[in-house]
Amino acid sequence: MKFDLHSHTFYSDGMLSPADLLARAVERKVDVLAITDHDTLLGLAPARAAIAAAGLPIRLVDGVEISTSWYEFEIHIVGLAIDPHNDGLQQRLASQQERRLERAREMARRLTKHNVPDCYDAVLALANGGAVTRTHFARHLMEIGKATSMAGVFKHYLARGKAGYVPNNWVSLAEAVQWIHDAGGIAVLAHPLRYNLNGKWLTKLMREFAAAGGDAAEVASCQLTPVQKRDVWALCQQFGLVASQGSDFHQATDWSDLGRGLYLTDDIRTVWQQFPALFPQPEPQPEPLPEAQSELAAETEQAESSDKPALCS
Ligand code: AMP
Ligand code: MN
Ligand code: MN
Ligand code: MN
Numbered sequence: 001m002k003f004d005l006h007s008h009t010f011y012s013d014g015m016l017s018p019a020d021l022l023a024r025a026v027e028r029k030v031d032v033l034a035i036t037d038h039d040t041l042l043g044l045a046p047a048r049a050a051i052a053a054a055g056l057p058i059r060l061v062d063g064v065e066i067s068t069s070w071y072e073f074e075i076h077i078v079g080l081a082i083d084p085h086n087d088g089l090q091q092r093l094a095s096q097q098e099r100r101l102e103r104a105r106e107m108a109r110r111l112t113k114h115n116v117p118d119c120y121d122a123v124l125a126l127a128n129g130g131a132v133t134r135t136h137f138a139r140h141l142m143e144i145g146k147a148t149s150m151a152g153v154f155k156h157y158l159a160r161g162k163a164g165y166v167p168n169n170w171v172s173l174a175e176a177v178q179w180i181h182d183a184g185g186i187a188v189l190a191h192p193l194r195y196n197l198n199g200k201w202l203t204k205l206m207r208e209f210a211a212a213g214g215d216a217a218e219v220a221s222c223q224l225t226p227v228q229k230r231d232v233w234a235l236c237q238q239f240g241l242v243a244s245q246g247s248d249f250h251q252a253t254d255w256s257d258l259g260r261g262l263y264l265t266d267d268i269r270t271v272w273q274q275f276p277a278l279f280p281q282p283e284p285q286p287e288p289l290p291e292a293q294s295e296l297a298a299e300t301e302q303a304e305s306s307d308k309p310a311l312c313s
Contacts, residue, residue: 003272003279004259005034005061006078006190006218006246009047010128012037012065013135015251019050021258026058030259032272032279034246036063036078038131039096044084059280064089065190066176067096069168072160073195075205077176078218080244080271081278082185089183092171097131099169104132106166111137114163116146134158135250174212181213186275188244189217192232193224203235210239216271220245220264222256233268242274 008014009021016024018035025033035043044062051060064079082089108120119140126136138153147153157164171179177187189209197205206217219232220243236243245262252258264270272279 001031002029002259002262003032003245004030004247004249004262005063005080005244005271006036006065006221007033007249007258008037009035009043011040011043011130013131013133013250018043018047022047022050022056022058025258026056028257028259030058032059032061034061034063034080036065038065038133039067039093039100040064040131041084041090041093042130061279064093066179067168067170068173068176069170070173070205073197074168074170075173075195076190077173077180078188078190078244078246079180079183079185080188081275082180082183086183089179092179096170100132103166103168107137107164110166111157111164116141116144137164173209177213186215186271186278187213188271189214191221191248192217193228206235206239206241210241214241216242216244218246219243219268220262222247222261224261229264242269242271244271
């Protein structure tokens, strides 16, 4: 079973529709996919509809990625197996979307002082009714020729301390965990190594997330080395968290794709082992005919040997 428990659609800053995302996940042999858009559940109903319409052999976990403020950092908490019809969660996420719009207005205002003509409407148009994110600002700035790479545009305009950065005003870690629990889900600390925290701060983050009732942390994502995974898992064990894994897919790149690099060693306890009732089991597959069986085995072997990525850098 291949689990990818963190991905984005064009309802936030992913490039694909839910249907195209799911089709790609099936192609990439993902069995269970969580869609976790930024502060929105908009992609979940279309995703379910796409699975039903095309009879796709994949299970969807209803998810969300909530932005929180922790000291001066923006920490992302993934909610998995939340009830997308939960009124409280929907209202709370609507308030995050309001904050996103306010922030976007202020970002556009600040950028005008740096030779970027007012871009609020253009950015909103790029978001196309979904969550407005810094990624949309990045795309706009690239379109108008202010930078040639995503990394460059974040580094020069959008990262903390840069011209277009607006100090965040999200909810607290504890609130996000509570929202997720109130909607029946489990709370996962997203990509713990992507906040540029030193060891002391990372330990503090894991401790405080666990104390706030957090359930798990992402131990595997595309670009982590085995040593990094061990380090995060050691912290999980120290604070009683289990492990999740996800590609944080937005679009295919040379270094990331759905399902890629998501290996965990057998000693690591995962969210789907810890909370089996929340993770849909695969449909029982019909028994293949005897002669088809050996062909299938040969194909699988081939696929596995050609599919091994060079260790993600
Ligand atoms: P927001 O939630 O609006 O602050 O936007 C955050 C999103 O921006 C993240 O989810 C990433 O998709 C993207 N992002 C943040 N930093 C970078 C970066 N250095 N390069 C590319 N994308 C980034
Ligand atoms: Mn994103
Ligand atoms: Mn994130
Ligand atoms: Mn994400």
